[in-house]
Amino acid sequence: MGRLFWKFFFFIWLAQLAGVLGTGIVFWLDRQALEQRFESRPPPGFRPPAAYGVLPPPPPRGGLHQPPLPRIAGGLLASLLCAAGLAWYVAKPIRQLRGAFEAAAEGNLEVKIGERMGKRRDELADLGHDFDRMTEHLRALMDGQRRLLHDVSHELRSPLARLQAAIGLARQQPARLEDSLQRIEREGERMNRLVGELLTLSRLEAGVEVPLEGVDVGELLADLVADARFEAAGKQVTVNCQNSPNFIVRANGELLHRAIENVVRNALRYSPLGGVVDIKLSRRDAARCQIEIVDQGPGVPGSELESIFAPFFRVVGQGDGYGLGLAIARRVLAAIDGTIHAENGVDRGLRVVLELPLVV
Numbered sequence: 161m162g163r164l165f166w167k168f169f170f171f172i173w174l175a176q177l178a179g180v181l182g183t184g185i186v187f188w189l190d191r192q193a194l195e196q197r198f199e200s201r202p203p204p205g206f207r208p209p210a211a212y213g214v215l216p217p218p219p220p221r222g223g224l225h226q227p228p229l230p231r232i233a234g235g236l237l238a239s240l241l242c243a244a245g246l247a248w249y250v251a252k253p254i255r256q257l258r259g260a261f262e263a264a265a266e267g268n269l270e271v272k273i274g275e276r277m278g279k280r281r282d283e284l285a286d287l288g289h290d291f292d293r294m295t296e297h298l299r300a301l302m303d304g305q306r307r308l309l310h311d312v313s314h315e316l317r318s319p320l321a322r323l324q325a326a327i328g329l330a331r332q333q334p335a336r337l338e339d340s341l342q343r344i345e346r347e348g349e350r351m352n353r354l355v356g357e358l359l360t361l362s363r364l365e366a367g368v369e370v371p372l373e374g375v376d377v378g379e380l381l382a383d384l385v386a387d388a389r390f391e392a393a394g395k396q397v398t399v400n401c402q403n404s405p406n407f408i409v410r411a412n413g414e415l416l417h418r419a420i421e422n423v424v425r426n427a428l429r430y431s432p433l434g435g436v437v438d439i440k441l442s443r444r445d446a447a448r449c450q451i452e453i454v455d456q457g458p459g460v461p462g463s464e465l466e467s468i469f470a471p472f473f474r475v476v477g478q479g480d481g482y483g484l485g486l487a488i489a490r491r492v493l494a495a496i497d498g499t500i501h502a503e504n505g506v507d508r509g510l511r512v513v514l515e516l517p518l519v520v
Contacts, residue, residue: 171246174242178242250284253276253280254284256288257273257284257287257291259271260295264298269296269302270295307472312358316351316354319347319354322343326340327340327344357485358484360415361491370412373412373413374409374519375408375409375410375411375416376406376408377449377516380420381420381451382401382404383417385439388437388439392428392431392437395428395435398435398436399437400436400439401440401441404441405443409517409519410517412496416492418492419488419489419492420451420489420514422489423453423485423486423512424439424453425485426485427455427512430457431455435455435457436456438452439452439453439454440452447517447518448515449516449518450514450516451513451514452511452512453511454510454511454512455510457509459505459508460504465504468486469500470487472487473487486500493516496516496517498515499515500512500513500515
């Protein structure tokens with residue numbers, strides 16, 4: 161039974177006890193009065209005043225059968241006070257909760273109920289604290305949506321402005337039409353890539369179910385390394401990868417490929433000319449494997465190591481991406497009970513570790 165049940169039980173039992181005690185006291189007082197009347201009887205041989213022609217005063221009407229109205233009124237008053245106390249104790253937090261729900265329905269999520277519960281320790285107090293946690297979570301979601309809308313608008317504004325500039329240039333200088341078309345095509349691809357990443361991120365955040373299957377991480381990583389080496393050749397960056405063992409994880413192959421690819425491409429983007437990117441797949445323990453991706457780039461300030469996994473976050477002065485790659489990677493890993501974290505290297509660079517649960 162819950163604490164509120166026992167509180168109701170205690171109050172009701174107390175009210176019943178008060179009623180029983182009040183009834184007992186009433187009967188006890190009546191008994192006392194009756195005994196006093198019997199004790200006041202005249203002794204044997206005593207002649208009443210009527211024998212001398214004197215009439216005694218008439219007895220009170222009703223005698224012992226007259227109801228004890230003051231005592232009944234006292235009992236009723238006590239029961240009313242008990243009932244009022246119980247009703248107030250239960251109704252007050254319910255009224256507060258109702259007011260908080262009405263405020264939340266109107267969009268005000270700043271109302272706090274848990275603090276108003278005082279020292280209560282029952283289900284109503286727990287409900288108040290749960291309401292506070294719910295509003296805090298909703299406020300965080302709404303703030304995140306507003307921030308996401310602002311960031312998306314900001315990211316789309318730049319390519320749209322360049323598209324308009326390219327169209328205007330094509331109209332003003334027909335001789336440079338080919339350059340303008342290339343610029344338009346390039347900006348269109350950038351917008352298409354941004355929208356694709358946003359759709360992927362929204363699907364992951366909305367918890368849309370995707371088909372899961374057994375994925376060979378070693379085989380997937382080998383394909384990624386081949387693509388990365390082709391892309392890194394233009395920057396003269398070397399991609400090293402040890403022989404990948406065959407680890408099987410349960411995941412969506414396409415999303416897992418994109419998550420690891422985002423981390424690898426992020427390492428290539430920040431690697432200096434002639435740098436090295438090391439990729440290693442190994443077993444962490446009996447139930448998990450891990451992928452380490454280490455670059456020789458500038459690294460990330462320690463205070464921002466966790467922020468780089470937030471959507472649209474970019475380290476000041478580093479790169480021109482959208483800041484969605486690592487956010488997508490974290491959500492993909494979270495969907496399959498995996499983890500991802502980053503740390504700075506000893507000298508320089510960034511080390512990103514992805515942990516994946518194995519199929520056992």
